[in-house]
Amino acid sequence: xxxxxxxxxxxxxxxxxxxxxxxxxxxxxxxxxxxxxxxxxxxxxxxxxxxxxxxxxxxxxxxxxxxxxxxxxxxxxxxxxxxxxxxxxxxxxxxxxxxxxxxxxxxxxxxxxxxxxxxxxxxxxxxxxxxxxxxxxxxxxxxxxxxxxxxxxxxxxxxxxxxxxxxxxx
Numbered sequence: 001x002x003x004x005x006x007x008x009x010x011x012x013x014x015x016x017x018x019x020x021x022x023x024x025x026x027x028x029x030x031x032x033x034x035x036x037x038x039x040x041x042x043x044x045x046x047x048x049x050x051x052x053x054x055x056x057x058x059x060x061x062x063x064x065x066x067x068x069x070x071x072x073x074x075x076x077x078x079x080x081x082x083x084x085x086x087x088x089x090x091x092x093x094x095x096x097x098x099x100x101x102x103x104x105x106x107x108x109x110x111x112x113x114x115x116x117x118x119x120x121x122x123x124x125x126x127x128x129x130x131x132x133x134x135x136x137x138x139x140x141x142x143x144x145x146x147x148x149x150x151x152x153x154x155x156x157x158x159x160x161x162x163x164x165x166x167x168x169x170x
Contacts, residue, residue: 038163048077117156
């Protein structure tokens with residue numbers, strides 16, 4: 001199983017270095033940074049209530065509509081108090097993924113991220129396969145700034161969440 005994770009990470013890194021050479025030489029890389037908010041679903045919702053975090057992506061266009069790159073995000077999920085106890089157990093989720101998206105007319109885009117997700121909770125940690133499905137809108141404000149609003153579904157093997165992220169293109 002760890003070989004699969006290693007192959008995924010190497011694939012993500014190779015996407016960053018071996019994409020369109022013309023795009024790399026002209027500086028056509030886009031760096032997006034912003035906050036995210038997520039609501040846990042399934043197993044994660046048993047002991048957490050809300051996740052807040054930060055998200056960053058580096059992408060390049062391989063044609064006008066298709067962009068590939070890498071993404072890293074971190075979210076901390078606030079713990080719930082158990083019914084028979086007084087301790088709160090939060091969870092930290094960190095993922096590194098290869099990012100691919102297609103931009104439709106009117107700046108609406110859809111994409112998928114595949115990679116590795118790490119979860120740490122109550123002194124224990126686990127590595128899992130991460131799949132993040134994205135649907136969003138890119139708002140260009142007079143070509144000086146691009147704001148990106150995304151609704152995403154993060155499905156890291158057993159931990160799932162539905163979230164919203166906003167980013168600014170640097």
